[in-house]
Amino acid sequence: xxxxxxxxxxxxxxxxxIVTPAMRAAVGRLCPDMARxxxxxxxxxxxxxxxxxxxxxxxxxxxxxLSAQATGxxxxxxxxxxxxxxxxxxxxxxxxDIMDADQERxxxxxxxxxxxxxxxxxxxxxxxxxxxxxxxxxxxxxxxxAARLMSDTQRLITGQAADLEFERRGDVTLSECLAxxxxxxxxxxxxxxxxxxxxxxxxxxxxRGLTGFGEHLGLAFQLVDDLLGIWGDPRRTGKPVLADLRxxxxxxxxxxxxxxxxxxxxxxxxxxxxPVPLPESELAEAATLIEEAxxxxxxxxxxxxHLAAALDCxxxxxxPSDVLDNFREIAYFVTDRSW
Amino acid sequence: xxxxxxxxxxxxxxxxxIVTPAMRAAVGRLCPDMARxxxxxxxxxxxxxxxxxxxxxxxxxxxxxLSAQATGxxxxxxxxxxxxxxxxxxxxxxxxDIMDADQERxxxxxxxxxxxxxxxxxxxxxxxxxxxxxxxxxxxxxxxxAARLMSDTQRLITGQAADLEFERRGDVTLSECLAxxxxxxxxxxxxxxxxxxxxxxxxxxxxRGLTGFGEHLGLAFQLVDDLLGIWGDPRRTGKPVLADLRxxxxxxxxxxxxxxxxxxxxxxxxxxxxPVPLPESELAEAATLIEEAxxxxxxxxxxxxHLAAALDCxxxxxxPSDVLDNFREIAYFVTDRSW
Numbered sequence: 001x002x003x004x005x006x007x008x009x010x011x012x013x014x015x016x017x018i019v020t021p022a023m024r025a026a027v028g029r030l031c032p033d034m035a036r037x038x039x040x041x042x043x044x045x046x047x048x049x050x051x052x053x054x055x056x057x058x059x060x061x062x063x064x065x066l067s068a069q070a071t072g073x074x075x076x077x078x079x080x081x082x083x084x085x086x087x088x089x090x091x092x093x094x095x096x097d098i099m100d101a102d103q104e105r106x107x108x109x110x111x112x113x114x115x116x117x118x119x120x121x122x123x124x125x126x127x128x129x130x131x132x133x134x135x136x137x138x139x140x141x142x143x144x145x146a147a148r149l150m151s152d153t154q155r156l157i158t159g160q161a162a163d164l165e166f167e168r169r170g171d172v173t174l175s176e177c178l179a180x181x182x183x184x185x186x187x188x189x190x191x192x193x194x195x196x197x198x199x200x201x202x203x204x205x206x207x208r209g210l211t212g213f214g215e216h217l218g219l220a221f222q223l224v225d226d227l228l229g230i231w232g233d234p235r236r237t238g239k240p241v242l243a244d245l246r247x248x249x250x251x252x253x254x255x256x257x258x259x260x261x262x263x264x265x266x267x268x269x270x271x272x273x274x275p276v277p278l279p280e281s282e283l284a285e286a287a288t289l290i291e292e293a294x295x296x297x298x299x300x301x302x303x304x305x306h307l308a309a310a311l312d313c314x315x316x317x318x319x320p321s322d323v324l325d326n327f328r329e330i331a332y333f334v335t336d337r338s339w
Numbered sequence: 340x341x342x343x344x345x346x347x348x349x350x351x352x353x354x355x356x357i358v359t360p361a362m363r364a365a366v367g368r369l370c371p372d373m374a375r376x377x378x379x380x381x382x383x384x385x386x387x388x389x390x391x392x393x394x395x396x397x398x399x400x401x402x403x404x405l406s407a408q409a410t411g412x413x414x415x416x417x418x419x420x421x422x423x424x425x426x427x428x429x430x431x432x433x434x435x436d437i438m439d440a441d442q443e444r445x446x447x448x449x450x451x452x453x454x455x456x457x458x459x460x461x462x463x464x465x466x467x468x469x470x471x472x473x474x475x476x477x478x479x480x481x482x483x484x485a486a487r488l489m490s491d492t493q494r495l496i497t498g499q500a501a502d503l504e505f506e507r508r509g510d511v512t513l514s515e516c517l518a519x520x521x522x523x524x525x526x527x528x529x530x531x532x533x534x535x536x537x538x539x540x541x542x543x544x545x546x547r548g549l550t551g552f553g554e555h556l557g558l559a560f561q562l563v564d565d566l567l568g569i570w571g572d573p574r575r576t577g578k579p580v581l582a583d584l585r586x587x588x589x590x591x592x593x594x595x596x597x598x599x600x601x602x603x604x605x606x607x608x609x610x611x612x613x614p615v616p617l618p619e620s621e622l623a624e625a626a627t628l629i630e631e632a633x634x635x636x637x638x639x640x641x642x643x644x645h646l647a648a649a650l651d652c653x654x655x656x657x658x659p660s661d662v663l664d665n666f667r668e669i670a671y672f673v674t675d676r677s678w
Binding site: 030031033034091095098099117118119121122124125126128129130132133135136137138142143144146147150151153154157158160161162164165 | 369370372373430434437438456457458460461463464465467468469471472474475476477481482483485486489490492493496497499500501503504
């Protein structure tokens with residue numbers, strides 16, 4: 001997505017400046033074939049290896065650095081953790097794009113469409129391995145941080161497996177859908193908020209509080225993303241209008257509406273489970289039906305509830321005021337994505 | 340491969356008995372979809388989840404347990420390391436089978452042909468993640484062992500990337516080919532011989548010696564495997580006769596022959612780079628040409644050289660005599676695969 005830089009929290013921009021050189025150095029240690037793909041995927045180079053200007057949003061690295069600062073450690077000490085979390089995130093994007101046959105990411109062709117499926121599978125593997133290696137080789141809390149990141153990454157796999165399974169099923173329940181979202185997005189946000197603190201050996205109570213913040217924030221983030229996937233402005237989301245409905249994604253608003261038991265639910269099911277691609281007019285009708293069946297309002301309320309719960313976790317920790325402010329700013333930023 | 344049990348070293352059979360329950364327990368902690376695939380891939384169940392009798396050879400777990408025993412630790416302490424190494428091995432098999440479009444492994448359909456590519460990619464990811472998690476969460480040498488295993492696994496990726504690249508190239512040099520083999524097979528054998536010792540905090544000199552043993556043994560193992568891929572008895576290898584030539588694999592004997600500069604080399608290149616599938620008679624001719632150009636003799640000598648170097652590494656370590664005997668027995672077993 002192209003975000004006006006002015007709206008991005010300063011802590012996110014700073015994290016990008018601090019963490020990107022370490023990410024590039026780590027990618028540079030991979031074998032040349034893998035480095036080329038990882039570099040393309042991160043937006044640093046084009047498909048020929050020529051420098052490009054794009055890059056990700058660095059939300060997760062910002063959370064990692066702040067989590068270390070939460071207990072008074074300098075941000076720099078958490079850089080390996082930030083690199084590891086961002087590599088896990090990008091490993092999952094590389095593999096998910098293959099599984100979902102997605103053609104485009106961040107306005108560019110996905111890595112597998114450029115380099116082939118086999119090479120993109122391997123590049124994802126390489127980033128995942130490097131993430132674990134970077135953390136495990138750190139002294140002090142490195143082993144514990146690596147164990148925590150891998151355990152959250154296993155939840156990510158569980159979420160992706162559920163997502164794949166949902167594609168073949170017409171009877172997905174709301175609680176299954178929410179569990180999938182918690183695993184697929186909540187887990188890595190929770191890790192982003194915990195592993196920096198674990199690496200600098202923060203007290204267990206702080207790690208627990210930050211974990212709660214991250215988990216709720218991840219859920220709020222994904223629920224907002226689900227709303228944007230249906231009602232977001234394509235100029236801002238970078239996705240086509242009604243994109244998630246076109247691909248028949250079983251996102252939270254859709255599952256809420258399908259399982260609400262209203263007349264609109266029944267009509268939505270007719271449209272949604274029709275094997276024929278829907279014309280634009282019926283996509284718009286589906287969006288209206290989801291709203292009528294309560295899918296939009298419920299998801300908005302649930303996102304707000306998780307944002308409040310996230311902020312509540314923060315307030316229970318006696319954080320330095322600048323760290324608290326930066327965490328809060330990111331929380332509002334990622335859940336109010338009208339940009 | 341079906342091996343007469345009597346010829347398998349006792350230490351390998353014992354390792355299987357000790358390590359398999361821990362592997363099953365770890366697979367049982369994955370989400371049900373991933374557990375089903377991992378269980379099928381390991382040969383514990385059929386595609387419907389019904390118990391089956393097959394399983395791998397447990398060579399690597401045996402090396403891991405012996406490496407811990409090398410410094411007097413009980414084998415049981417190294418079980419998490421043995422599980423981790425075996426999971427990394429099976430992660431790589433799951434992903435490689437997809438990349439190479441292999442239909443069969445251990446006389447059964449490969450996992451991706453049964454469960455689909457996406458699910459098999461995810462199952463490989465799940466095993467890799469679990470391998471890193473299991474080691475990293477161990478006290479004492481867990482973090483260091485995880486870092487070492489991941490760094491060797493990164494070499495495995497480098498080797499597989501080279502292997503993929505070789506398929507598209509007609510000018511692979513012998514040194515490139517040997518580097519690929521060292522990365523693809525040597526690295527994980529080296530890890531198998533090192534991470535158990537690292538986990539129980541063996542002295543650095545012992546870890547170095549065991550690493551050298553493992554690296555040379557892995558090379559010898561793969562060179563013998565390359566010989567069997569051309570001249571092995573199909574009843575014993577479980578592969579069709581001349582399998583590696585049929586798939587135009589650039590294995591070591593082939594690359595030695597292609598780069599030998601003899602008349603046989605030139606004729607072999609004509610056959611090998613012909614895009615049309617070779618009839619059986621020309622496959623047999625190719626095998627003869629490889630032998631005439633010196634590919635068989637060179638590879639046999641190189642395998643013997645690495646076996647000797649591996650044994651020399653062992654002899655330089657003051658190992659307990661039972662551990663030394665068991666290591667030696669495995670070394671002869673994996674390089675004399677006339678069974």
